[in-house]
Amino acid sequence: MLLVPGAGAVVGLAVFLAVMAVVIARPRGLNEAWPAAGGVAAFLLLGLLNAGDIVGVGRETAGVLLFLAGMMVVSGAAEQAGVFAWAASFTARVSGSGPRLLVNVFLLGALVTALLSLDVTVIILTPVIYATVVALRIDPLPYLYACTFVANTGSLIFPMSNLTNLLVVNRLNFPFWRFAGAMAFPNLAAVAANIVVFLWLFRDRLPGRLSPPGARETGGGPAPTPFLRAAAGVLALVLCALFVAGLADRPLWPVAIGGAVALLVVTRAAGTPVAQTMFRAVSWPLFVFVWGMAAIVRGVEHAGLTQELARVLLGRPHGALESLALTTGVAALGANLFNNIPMTLVMLSVLAAAAPGRVFGLAAAALIGANIGPALTTAGSLATIIWLSLVRRQGLEVPALEYLRVAVITVPLVLAAALAALALEGGLR
Amino acid sequence: MRRVLVAVSGLLFREFLDRVLGQLSWSNAELDLLHIVDARPLREFGLAAGNLPGRAGQASERLRRMGSLGAEAGQKMLSEAEVIAGHRLPAGTPINRRQRTGVPEHEIVAAAYETGATLIVLGAAEDPAGPPPPDRHGRPRPEPPHHEGPPRFPRRHLSPTVRFVVDHAPCDVLLLYAGKLRTAT
Numbered sequence: 001m002l003l004v005p006g007a008g009a010v011v012g013l014a015v016f017l018a019v020m021a022v023v024i025a026r027p028r029g030l031n032e033a034w035p036a037a038g039g040v041a042a043f044l045l046l047g048l049l050n051a052g053d054i055v056g057v058g059r060e061t062a063g064v065l066l067f068l069a070g071m072m073v074v075s076g077a078a079e080q081a082g083v084f085a086w087a088a089s090f091t092a093r094v095s096g097s098g099p100r101l102l103v104n105v106f107l108l109g110a111l112v113t114a115l116l117s118l119d120v121t122v123i124i125l126t127p128v129i130y131a132t133v134v135a136l137r138i139d140p141l142p143y144l145y146a147c148t149f150v151a152n153t154g155s156l157i158f159p160m161s162n163l164t165n166l167l168v169v170n171r172l173n174f175p176f177w178r179f180a181g182a183m184a185f186p187n188l189a190a191v192a193a194n195i196v197v198f199l200w201l202f203r204d205r206l207p208g209r210l211s212p213p214g215a216r217e218t219g220g221g222p223a224p225t226p227f228l229r230a231a232a233g234v235l236a237l238v239l240c241a242l243f244v245a246g247l248a249d250r251p252l253w254p255v256a257i258g259g260a261v262a263l264l265v266v267t268r269a270a271g272t273p274v275a276q277t278m279f280r281a282v283s284w285p286l287f288v289f290v291w292g293m294a295a296i297v298r299g300v301e302h303a304g305l306t307q308e309l310a311r312v313l314l315g316r317p318h319g320a321l322e323s324l325a326l327t328t329g330v331a332a333l334g335a336n337l338f339n340n341i342p343m344t345l346v347m348l349s350v351l352a353a354a355a356p357g358r359v360f361g362l363a364a365a366a367l368i369g370a371n372i373g374p375a376l377t378t379a380g381s382l383a384t385i386i387w388l389s390l391v392r393r394q395g396l397e398v399p400a401l402e403y404l405r406v407a408v409i410t411v412p413l414v415l416a417a418a419l420a421a422l423a424l425e426g427g428l429r
Numbered sequence: 430m431r432r433v434l435v436a437v438s439g440l441l442f443r444e445f446l447d448r449v450l451g452q453l454s455w456s457n458a459e460l461d462l463l464h465i466v467d468a469r470p471l472r473e474f475g476l477a478a479g480n481l482p483g484r485a486g487q488a489s490e491r492l493r494r495m496g497s498l499g500a501e502a503g504q505k506m507l508s509e510a511e512v513i514a515g516h517r518l519p520a521g522t523p524i525n526r527r528q529r530t531g532v533p534e535h536e537i538v539a540a541a542y543e544t545g546a547t548l549i550v551l552g553a554a555e556d557p558a559g560p561p562p563p564d565r566h567g568r569p570r571p572e573p574p575h576h577e578g579p580p581r582f583p584r585r586h587l588s589p590t591v592r593f594v595v596d597h598a599p600c601d602v603l604l605l606y607a608g609k610l611r612t613a614t
Binding site: 023026029031032033059118119122123126130131134135136137138139140143145147148150161204205207283284285286289290332339374428429 | 438439440442467469472473474476477478480481482483484485486487488491494495498499501506587588589
């Protein structure tokens with residue numbers, strides 16, 4: 001230890017906050033991986049981390065990162081084949097009215113989020129839904145909000161639905177099906193509450209019908225080419241295999257990597273170079289970011305910072321509901337102030353000190369806050385303010401009040417619904 | 430010369446345009462067709478995707494594509510509207526096409542100031558007095574039962590866009606329903 005006792009906490013906090021500030025501000029478009037790697041270097045220099053910690057964190061997160069890489073290729077190849085465009089087109093075809101389409105977009109978004117992750121819903125499904133809705137010549141705003149919100153509210157259910165879930169399941173060794181069983185009801189409650197709030201909020205923007213009588217122009221979506229059929233088939237097999245692996249309590253990453261290889265073969269057969277698919281689909285800096293943040297939080301632990309938070313959350317004898325609500329609130333606040341990945345890692349470090357009987361309920365409560373809470377970021381967190389200033393520089397003006405209205409009304413209600421569901425089903429134990 | 434600003438959008442824009450062209454006198458008038466690419470969905474996507482760690486590059490690329498898609502769809506609508514108007518208006522009536530990006534209600538008012546519009550024409554999606562929309566199988570729904578007591582008039586919620594423009598426009602605003610009016614005279 002290079003620091004005098006007591007100084008470690010102050011310096012560790014300063015480095016953590018500096019890293020988060022650069023991650024959020026992204027000066028000159030700097031990738032998040034750089035400040036994360038820089039933070040690790042700073043913690044090493046300060047003596048708050050050692051080589052053993054770095055290797056240990058690498059070993060702990062390897063399974064999660066391999067799984068992420070595999071699923072990014074799987075979803076990227078499925079996108080290239082037109083699987084998501086077909087699904088969006090099908091959703092439009094079976095929706096006769098604006099409200100029905102909104103509900104169906106929510107259901108499709110919840111399905112994609114649950115099975116493939118929040119990132120896939122935001123990055124891949126949202127632009128596809130936009131294209132579908134623009135082709136229908138109806139107001140795209142409610143449907144875009146539906147996609148971006150359900151990516152958060154529908155990401156509680158399976159380990160693969162959100163990177164935060166994967167980190168929790170991996171670190172606390174929760175069995176796949178126990179996790180899914182406990183989170184299903186809160187996930188359902190959150191999505192249902194989100195749908196109801198949006199149907200009310202956007203009631204004036206949803207058209208009574210989606211096309212003039214006799215002139216339906218929803219389009220058929222992409223043609224069912226052999227590539228589309230093969231990709232959809234492999235995707236279905238990969239998802240089934242993931243559930244089987246979860247049921248057998250086996251690691252998920254071999255399935256994801258195997259699925260990625262199978263889909264790359266399909267993509268190659270369809271004439272797209274493998275390297276192109278890999279380059280487009282995989283977000284390589286994310287791996288450095290996740291590993292770096294996990295190491296930094298380990299350093300924060302060594303500096304004694306998480307013990308303070310653990311004292312607040314676990315120290316006093318809270319009532320069961322109060323304890324869950326406090327955990328959700330702290331996680332949601334941190335996820336909005338910084339980012340939900342470092343906040344989840346911090347919460348994991350805090351929960352390590354909880355009594356074994358309370359860990360599961362508190363981890364579930366923390367995930368509700370960390371997964372659903374970030375939807376508030378459209379209301380005015382630091383990250384949002386920076387984004388708004390960037391788009392404003394490009395000549396686009398944003399009425400902040402509109403975001404405030406949607407997020408401030410929706411997020412607390414959805415959080416409350418999920419938390420109530422968790423409490424009702426016995427997360428209080 | 431009167432300048433009429435017509436905001437073109439929505440799945441019933443042909444029916445709406447038909448009514449605009451048929452119900453107004455076009456002698457000594459100039460038509461400005463306006464389409465707005467709503468920037469709010471694009472920004473909502475940018476915010477959500479841009480905040481995902483490691484995804485900013487993919488988000489920017491897709492945001493650009495979505496913006497182009499919205500603009501192309503609008504240009505297609507403006508072209509169709511220009512052709513329809515060209516056939517219906519008296520020869521020599523000036524027709525201008527405009528496209529703006531932003532919040533539709535703000536951009537409509539801004540365009541009215543910019544062009545010196547004397548009239549803004551907006552569309553409402555459905556005829557409030559018209560028959561109820563068909564059910565999901567396309568079958569017509571039965572008429573609502575007659576109620577005793579005070580008359581109950583059909584009600585249509587005006588969109589936030591229409592309400593804002595009515596409140597802030599620098600000129601007259603005309604609201605026309607698209608589609609066939611059951612009670613039209």
